[in-house]
Amino acid sequence: MSSASDSGSAEVIRIVSRSSPMALAQVERVRTELAALRPGIRTEVVPVTTSGDRWMGDLSKLGGKGAFTKEVDATLLAGEADLAVHCIKDVPADRPLPAGTVFAAYLKRDDIRDAVIHPGGLTLDEMPAGTRIGTSSVRRVAQLAITHPHVECVPMRGNANRRLEKLDAGECDALMLAVSGLERIGRTDRISEILPVDTMCPPIGAGVLGLQCREDDTETIEAVAGLGDAAVWKEITAERMLLHVLQGHCNSPSRATPGPNATAASPCAPGSSAPTARRSWTPTNGRAPWTRPPWAHRSRWHCSVRAPARSSTRSRTEAASRTEAARPAPSRPQAPVGPYRARSRRHTARAAWWPDMPWTPGPGGVAEEQR
Numbered sequence: 526m527s528s529a530s531d532s533g534s535a536e537v538i539r540i541v542s543r544s545s546p547m548a549l550a551q552v553e554r555v556r557t558e559l560a561a562l563r564p565g566i567r568t569e570v571v572p573v574t575t576s577g578d579r580w581m582g583d584l585s586k587l588g589g590k591g592a593f594t595k596e597v598d599a600t601l602l603a604g605e606a607d608l609a610v611h612c613i614k615d616v617p618a619d620r621p622l623p624a625g626t627v628f629a630a631y632l633k634r635d636d637i638r639d640a641v642i643h644p645g646g647l648t649l650d651e652m653p654a655g656t657r658i659g660t661s662s663v664r665r666v667a668q669l670a671i672t673h674p675h676v677e678c679v680p681m682r683g684n685a686n687r688r689l690e691k692l693d694a695g696e697c698d699a700l701m702l703a704v705s706g707l708e709r710i711g712r713t714d715r716i717s718e719i720l721p722v723d724t725m726c727p728p729i730g731a732g733v734l735g736l737q738c739r740e741d742d743t744e745t746i747e748a749v750a751g752l753g754d755a756a757v758w759k760e761i762t763a764e765r766m767l768l769h770v771l772q773g774h775c776n777s778p779s780r781a782t783p784g785p786n787a788t789a790a791s792p793c794a795p796g797s798s799a800p801t802a803r804r805s806w807t808p809t810n811g812r813a814p815w816t817r818p819p820w821a822h823r824s825r826w827h828c829s830v831r832a833p834a835r836s837s838t839r840s841r842t843e844a845a846s847r848t849e850a851a852r853p854a855p856s857r858p859q860a861p862v863g864p865y866r867a868r869s870r871r872h873t874a875r876a877a878w879w880p881d882m883p884w885t886p887g888p889g890g891v892a893e894e895q896r
């Protein structure tokens with residue numbers, strides 16, 4: 526937060542976000558809620574264009590990760606803004622938040638479901654074979670392949686307003702978009718069908734906005750923390766932990782049903798043609814992978830629960846006289862076999878920060894509860 530020298534004692538929070546109509550609507554929600562909570566604080570908007578907005582090709586070719594968040598994070602870290610508003614769905618969970626930033630709050634959750642938009646008002650079941658659904662989402666493509674194999678998915682990028690224009694221009698016959706996003710841009714009138722979550726399981730983080738601050742900016746963190754919803758904080762922490770263990774991201778076919786009663790999650794579309802569908806976590810070692818990921822021995826988190834070293838029968842002196850190099854390497858858990866093992870090996874370095882990501886400290890005592 527910064528004090529505006531020109532307006533006396535008034536405090537200003539500069540809010541950075543993508544510049545799409547949906548993102549700007551999200552910022553307006555934050556400004557309205559903040560105005561009610563902290564009427565003394567002024568807000569300014571800093572819109573930025575992200576690489577995800579600029580690149581109209583396949584998102585996975587951009588590295589697929591953080592395409593909608595990188596430039597926003599950079600603006601926050603550069604001190605050109607004090608608060609970033611992100612769709613949690615777009616924030617990678619297979620890596621930590623950019624160093625020096627934290628989430629101060631997750632807002633109350635919106636609708637988590639996906640909608641179908643067909644100009645003639647048809648539902649998926651009513652659509653003739655070969656109907657072209659405009660979506661580039663691996664998750665949507667994979668699930669449609671199971672439930673509605675008669676329709677065809679065609680790549681479709683651009684912000685939601687732009688996609689609606691492309692639909693009207695005949696680039697596809699129907700669209701799939703998040704209900705929450707359509708609510709934000711005021712276009713729920715275009716919805717022809719809302720899909721239940723067991724037909725189209727939502728992505729991790731669906732319908733949730735996160736408020737990200739610099740971690741040393743306690744003033745802003747304290748100012749906006751009150752906008753957060755405690756139940757959503759728990760849901761998002763659990764969901765992002767899951768995505769982290771799967772090493773998934775917004776362009777991998779992982780799905781989770783969020784909500785207080787939902788704990789189930791699965792990689793979608795086994796056997797689907799989506800290349801990342803191979804990233805199934807089906808345990809090959811008879812153990813649920815999230816209980817102890819194969820790289821967990823690298824982490825402080827796991828160290829703290831590691832079994833004590835086997836007691837030695839050698840005398841203390843004998844043990845002490847042994848050189849460091851001669852000491853046997855600490856035993857490590859056997860990695861599971863199969864593709865999961867190959868992957869975990871490759872990601873060992875990145876996995877070293879495992880304990881930091883999901884346990885991002887939160888304000889208002891939530892962090893205490895998490896530990």
Ligand SMILES: NCc1[nH]cc(CCC(=O)O)c1CC(=O)O
Nearest residue numbers: 612614702703705706731732733
């Ligand atoms: N990557 C675009 C994006 N990021 C978040 C949402 C929807 C809103 C949300 O779930 O928060 C959308 C649009 C869409 O999927 O239709």
